[in-house]
Amino acid sequence: MVDSIHEMIRASFRCEDMVKCVLGLKALDIEAYKVLLMHGSTTTDRLGEILNRERSTAYRSLQNLITCGIVYRETKSIETGGHYYEYTAIELWEMKQIVKKNVDEWYCQMNEMVDKLDDKICALILRMDNEKTQI
Structure with a gap:
């Protein structure tokens, strides 16, 4: 990862690097976004499984993605009572x-x-x- 704009201009960097820099995201956040794009809406637990990370780590990435506006959360009702959240990438x-x-x-x-x-x-x-x- 480059440390300055000067380095970024002269280095070979990927679109992912630019998106991370501009939106203030981490590599795992970008991976989570990609998973949501490929798999569609999912829960925190399922995202953690796909990323091979703890649920809490997946949740933090989802919060980062929500904060920058590229993921949103929907409440889903359970027929027997209660609810859960599904996360969707824009x-x-x-x-x-x-x-x-x-x-x-x-x-x-x-x-x-x-x-x-x-x-x-x-x-x-x-x-x-x-x-x-x-x-």
Whole structure:
């Protein structure tokens, strides 16, 4: 995994790496998303089995995926009473739109910061010049 944008631009990285970076996910979260895409809606227990992980680990990944908006949870009723939750991944094209939106927002924020960089540098130079003249 690359540690900076500079490295990412020059390194060979996969789409998965970019999605993890943009959405703040871990490798297991991406694996869980893929499982949901391939197998359809499932429970935490079943996801844990498929991923060969503890139920609690699968649950944490599902919570991460829900938080970034690429998985949703539905309550299902049991005929004899009670309920359980099923988790469903949004379609790939929808996830792509979320990633693109996040990248676009980040790009705009970074451009605004770069535009302000001249003012910050000028202020820093002026302050350093003032400190030199006071010495």
